[in-house]
Amino acid sequence: MSVLITLEEAEFNFLKEKVNATDGNLSVHLKKLEEANYISVKKEFIDRKPKTVYSLTKTGIKAFELYVAQLEKLIKK
């Protein structure tokens, strides 16, 4: 979510590299975020190669901002 918040969209391999996760581990996390409607997934073929692109939804952005605000509130207490 932290990676996607600064980007318009990112490919699976880019996210994998950024969060230093395995394919399986990242897929599970992304699936959960997709089910929560926090991210949207776009699948396409470029030169016959599959490409999966992820981006944050409005719900995802709101949830992320709320999470960061709660963390800040916790520290200020």
Add this chain to the structure above:
Amino acid sequence: MDDRTAIDELVFIRKVIEDSKRSVVENGKGYILWGILVFLGLMSVYLGFVFKLPTNSPWVWVVLIGFGWIYTLTSVFSKKHEKHVRTFAGKILNSVWISAGLSMTIIGFIATSSGMINGLALSPLMSTVLGAAYFISGTVYDSKWVKLLALGWWCGGIAMFFIANIIQILIMALMMLGLQVIPGFVFYLNSKKEAK
């Protein structure tokens, strides 16, 4: 969650965000190519005027600028499919440079051929437009030296408004090398470093 964990979490989020922001790395190729094309065009005008050569022709500009646009449009189009990531900042920078380029093309070809703008006003006008594009780029990159380039273009523009002779063309050509081609190489080297 305790305070320590909350702080660690925020530090981690900040680090990831900063790291992702660096994905907006300009490869500098566009800056170099456009800088060289315009430099060649300006030199063809200068040498044509000084040595009475046939290089001072609008067709030289048509070929140079046409080539620049073909390169720009094909690279923007192919990047859409190549890149692993698309950033909001990258989108803004693309829009800024395409709109600045279009404005300069309109001023350069339409405004001069209609007679509305004197040919000698071209360089200072272009310089002013470039200053604006560099200033916005510097803000997006959060880079002081890119903003200083904007200052260079604006100061050069002001100076050239008072130089109504062929020397103005030579000044603009040198500015194109110093404030466009060299920064392009800096962007290029930085992008190579980031890629490693």
